[in-house]
Amino acid sequence: MSDNVILEMRNITKEFPGVKALDNISFAVKQGEIHCLVGENGAGKSTLMKVLSGVYPHGTYSGEIYLNGELQRFNGIRDSEHAGIGIIYQELALIPELTVYENIFLGNEIRKGMRMDWNETIRRASEMLAKVKLDVNPAAKVIELSVGRQQLIEIAKALSKDVRLLILDEPTSALNEDDVDNLFDLMRDLRSNGVTLIMITHKLREIMRIADSVTVIRDGKSIVTLDAAKGEVSEQVMIKHMVGREIDNIYPSRTHKRSEEVVLEVHDWNVFDPVIDRKLLKNSSFNIKRGEIVGFAGLMGSGRTELALSIFGNPAHYKVDGELTVNGQQGHFHHPQEAMNAGVAYVSEDRKRNGLILIQDVRENTTLANLRALASRGVIDSNREIQVANEYKTSLNIKTPTIQQKVGNLSGGNQQKVSLAKWLFVQPNILILDEPTRGIDVGAKFEIYTLMNRLVEQGMSILMISSELPEVLGMSDRVYVVSAGEITGELPIAEATQERIMQLATMN
Amino acid sequence: MSIANDLPVKEPSSSFMSDLTRVLRENIRDYGMFIALFIIWGVFNSLTDGLFLSSRNLSNLLNQFGYIAVLGIGMTLVIVIRHIDLSVGFLAGFLGAVTAIAMTFWGLPVWVVVPSVLILGALLGLLPGFMVAQLGIPAFVATLAGFLIYRGAILVVTEGSGTIIISNDAFNALGNGFIPNIFGDLWPGKHLLTLLVGAIAIVWFIYNELKGRRNKLAYGFEVLPRNIFILKLVFATLLVGALTWVLASYNGLSWTVVIVLIVLAIYQFITTQTVLGRHIYAVGGNPEAAELSGVNVKRITYLVFSQMGALAALSGMLFASRLQSATTTAGTLFELDAIAASYVGGVSAAGGVGRVTGAVIGALVMASLTSGMNLMGLGISYQYIIRGIVLALAVIFDVSTRNR
Numbered sequence: 041m042s043d044n045v046i047l048e049m050r051n052i053t054k055e056f057p058g059v060k061a062l063d064n065i066s067f068a069v070k071q072g073e074i075h076c077l078v079g080e081n082g083a084g085k086s087t088l089m090k091v092l093s094g095v096y097p098h099g100t101y102s103g104e105i106y107l108n109g110e111l112q113r114f115n116g117i118r119d120s121e122h123a124g125i126g127i128i129y130q131e132l133a134l135i136p137e138l139t140v141y142e143n144i145f146l147g148n149e150i151r152k153g154m155r156m157d158w159n160e161t162i163r164r165a166s167e168m169l170a171k172v173k174l175d176v177n178p179a180a181k182v183i184e185l186s187v188g189r190q191q192l193i194e195i196a197k198a199l200s201k202d203v204r205l206l207i208l209d210e211p212t213s214a215l216n217e218d219d220v221d222n223l224f225d226l227m228r229d230l231r232s233n234g235v236t237l238i239m240i241t242h243k244l245r246e247i248m249r250i251a252d253s254v255t256v257i258r259d260g261k262s263i264v265t266l267d268a269a270k271g272e273v274s275e276q277v278m279i280k281h282m283v284g285r286e287i288d289n290i291y292p293s294r295t296h297k298r299s300e301e302v303v304l305e306v307h308d309w310n311v312f313d314p315v316i317d318r319k320l321l322k323n324s325s326f327n328i329k330r331g332e333i334v335g336f337a338g339l340m341g342s343g344r345t346e347l348a349l350s351i352f353g354n355p356a357h358y359k360v361d362g363e364l365t366v367n368g369q370q371g372h373f374h375h376p377q378e379a380m381n382a383g384v385a386y387v388s389e390d391r392k393r394n395g396l397i398l399i400q401d402v403r404e405n406t407t408l409a410n411l412r413a414l415a416s417r418g419v420i421d422s423n424r425e426i427q428v429a430n431e432y433k434t435s436l437n438i439k440t441p442t443i444q445q446k447v448g449n450l451s452g453g454n455q456q457k458v459s460l461a462k463w464l465f466v467q468p469n470i471l472i473l474d475e476p477t478r479g480i481d482v483g484a485k486f487e488i489y490t491l492m493n494r495l496v497e498q499g500m501s502i503l504m505i506s507s508e509l510p511e512v513l514g515m516s517d518r519v520y521v522v523s524a525g526e527i528t529g530e531l532p533i534a535e536a537t538q539e540r541i542m543q544l545a546t547m548n
Numbered sequence: 549m550s551i552a553n554d555l556p557v558k559e560p561s562s563s564f565m566s567d568l569t570r571v572l573r574e575n576i577r578d579y580g581m582f583i584a585l586f587i588i589w590g591v592f593n594s595l596t597d598g599l600f601l602s603s604r605n606l607s608n609l610l611n612q613f614g615y616i617a618v619l620g621i622g623m624t625l626v627i628v629i630r631h632i633d634l635s636v637g638f639l640a641g642f643l644g645a646v647t648a649i650a651m652t653f654w655g656l657p658v659w660v661v662v663p664s665v666l667i668l669g670a671l672l673g674l675l676p677g678f679m680v681a682q683l684g685i686p687a688f689v690a691t692l693a694g695f696l697i698y699r700g701a702i703l704v705v706t707e708g709s710g711t712i713i714i715s716n717d718a719f720n721a722l723g724n725g726f727i728p729n730i731f732g733d734l735w736p737g738k739h740l741l742t743l744l745v746g747a748i749a750i751v752w753f754i755y756n757e758l759k760g761r762r763n764k765l766a767y768g769f770e771v772l773p774r775n776i777f778i779l780k781l782v783f784a785t786l787l788v789g790a791l792t793w794v795l796a797s798y799n800g801l802s803w804t805v806v807i808v809l810i811v812l813a814i815y816q817f818i819t820t821q822t823v824l825g826r827h828i829y830a831v832g833g834n835p836e837a838a839e840l841s842g843v844n845v846k847r848i849t850y851l852v853f854s855q856m857g858a859l860a861a862l863s864g865m866l867f868a869s870r871l872q873s874a875t876t877t878a879g880t881l882f883e884l885d886a887i888a889a890s891y892v893g894g895v896s897a898a899g900g901v902g903r904v905t906g907a908v909i910g911a912l913v914m915a916s917l918t919s920g921m922n923l924m925g926l927g928i929s930y931q932y933i934i935r936g937i938v939l940a941l942a943v944i945f946d947v948s949t950r951n952r
Contacts (some may be wrong), residue, residue, distance in 0.1 A: 397837055
């Protein structure tokens with residue numbers, strides 16, 4: 041073991057009933073580097089980090105963990121924290137109704153005798169906020185802050201515990217470009233202060249920007265460790281190791297069959313949210329033609345999801361005015377069911393919260409939105425239901441032993457396919473896809489893109505909301521850019537470039 | 549109806565015992581309450597020298613569990629959609645009093661009163677439905693208000709009269725009567741119609757199980773190993789057969805049991821076979837996803853609270869009929885017994901999980917405890933403590949087996 045290795049995990053094997061999540065994996069991180077951990081969903085990245093942080097205590101796995109050359113036996117998160125390991129999960133673990141300083145020292149409270157020492161807490165919290173270069177009032181409630189700022193507070197919280205090794209699990213998945221830049225600056229800062237960072241991510245471009253070294257994991261085994269300084273890190277190489285094959289172009293080409301027939305038209309659309317007393321969209325107008333994919337680009341929180349929901353039956357009960365014409369029929373929808381009846385489907389960006397019922401199986405999730413098609417007089421024909429679910433399992437290549445598998449047990453990519461299957465079974469002619477490939481691996485992405493192409497070739501129209509510019513550019517026929525609740529531009533794909541879109545997206 | 553889902557079983561059978569332990573382990577959530585029920589019955593039977601499983605006691609036990617069983621069925625659906633209804637106990641008591649007044653003081657015929665009170669119950673159930681679905685008030689608070697209001701309402705309507713005696717024989721038969729003994733002369737001492745009903749139930753159960761198994765095999769789904777499947781059929785046959793035999797040796801099937809079975813059959817059908825049932829479980833599993841999938845969550849919430857009200861009315865009438873009177877304390881703690889029955893029956897507070905058959909078994913567990921402890925002459929104070937412990941054990945069992 042070379043002397044500048046801070047962490048070494050040796051021959052780790054972790055089994056769940058029926059699955060070998062980690063298969064004799066070894067992994068080493070050097071002192072003071074930014075080490076990216078990359079792999080398809082289900083490859084074992086998160087499991088490996090849970091072994092490291094003590095979520096899976098010593099004894100539930102085989103193999104050894106050495107930190108600074110010493111053998112570690114963590115029985116829980118507290119042990120690993122004590123050893124200087126901090127972990128920040130993808131889903132932020134802050135308590136929204138508490139203040140920033142209360143959150144930073146939650147579980148690590150500063151006391152004077154029996155009582156809380158609030159003055160010292162606030163003073164130390166301000167120090168931590170300065171360390172992460174976050175200019176907020178420590179007494180502000182977390183709920184009032186943007187996701188990007190909340191992320192920084194998580195880091196401040198970890199720093200307050202004197203971490204030497206900080207693990208970030210997909211830290212950028214909910215951040216916009218500015219916040220990502222900010223986060224990366226901070227990560228470099230921490231690195232120069234001697235903190236070692238491990239980042240789990242799907243975004244190869246971000247790895248190119250920040251990583252010192254990269255370990256690729258596939259099927260619970262570590263495949264390769266690449267060194268950026270030696271020029272070993274490239275997107276092609278990483279993709280090759282992740283999927284075990286080379287993918288030349290992850291955006292498959294299609295024969296464009298778009299017609300001039302407008303299937304959905306929105307005119308002067310205004311959306312107001314009475315709960316937070318804010319105007320979400322101003323005077324927006326756009327249209328979608330038969331057989332085209334229209335990309336909606338923009339930053340997180342620019343109002344694209346709200347736009348889609350306000351069209352799709354307005355389940356959040358915004359105040360909406362403007363003209364909506366769908367397949368020649370004018371008028372608003374007052375419930376998602378009405379939108380579905382008119383041929384519109386909406387695949388949510390947050391499949392776990394708004395898309396799927398995780399405790400139900402693949403079959404029940406696939407048919408939920410269109411059970412009436414399988415029923416006569418309200419009684420479900422279970423044979424036909426099984427047939428339908430099996431057909432979608434085959435045609436979308438959903439990887440599950442049977443359709444009786446609970447959706448919560450599937451990987452992200454397969455969950456997304458079930459979500460898609462549900463909406464395809466409604467047989468819409470206008471499909472709204474909100475971040476269709478968020479958090480899923482390269483292989484599944486490619487399959488979803490191929491499916492989208494097949495659908496538009498069959499005459500469906502797709503409205504695709506995406507925060508990944510390469511995806512917008514790779515898949516769309518036309519691009520609208522949304523900035524702070526306004527459509528700031530419409531670009532034919534030939535004129536769309538990353539720079540042009542970013543310029544429009546940051547106009548307001 | 550199927551007692552348990554035939555969950556995936558990996559390889560073809562090796563040895564019978566290892567299959568059995570594996571199936572039991574994998575389906576422990578489904579079989580657990582049956583095991584608990586048999587342990588309770590066995591223990592009480594030996595402690596009371598066979599008195600517990602006597603024809604007379606079992607018959608009594610089944611008549612007493614009816615009004616909790618129907619509440620438990622309704623409560624299961626309320627808990628499945630992530631709510632609770634604390635008002636049903638006193639609502640049942642209040643509607644029992646209304647029933648008694650309508651028949652005894654107003655002289656209305658029973659065939660008018662019973663359906664009217666059921667409808668009244670369904671309408672009153674819409675009130676918490678409105679508060680929860682429309683106004684977004686937590687069900688706990690909304691129904692706690694109902695709890696207090698109906699408690700007061702019982703006292704108001706019985707203020708002048710106190711306990712109201714019901715003298716209508718047809719109505720009182722609901723809680724005390726038995727189905728007629730047709731062809732009784734053919735086999736003296738045995739209730740033939742009861743035996744016939746039992747035999748039909750067994751044949752129907754076996755037919756359904758075989759059909760389901762054949763269907764699953766046709767779709768390539770995994771099924772129980774053959775020997776375990778046969779064991780399950782034999783077991784169910786023996787259970788239903790023995791129960792029918794014991795009851796047929798006394799007065800036969802009671803109307804209460806018939807009513808519970810009819811309600812159970814309707815609910816089992818709705819929850820497992822219909823669009824409505826699927827929508828209820830979807831709302832419980834993830835209300836946001838259900839709403840975006842075109843399910844009208846508000847409508848489901850209204851409906852579930854409304855059926856709860858109707859079943860509270862049925863429960864109140866069964867109880868009044870059992871006592872042949874409406875009392876000022878009727879309905880006390882019914883809601884908690886119903887909630888306990890639902891939890892013993894495997895409902896999950898996180899929503900989306902729970903079967904109506906489970907609630908009926910759960911009600912049987914709770915009623916068996918009461919009956920057994922009464923037979924043993926145990927004081928009421930200890931009875932409460934033991935029932936509390938059993939409820940806690942049921943929930944601990946539920947939580948510890950959840951992630952299998």
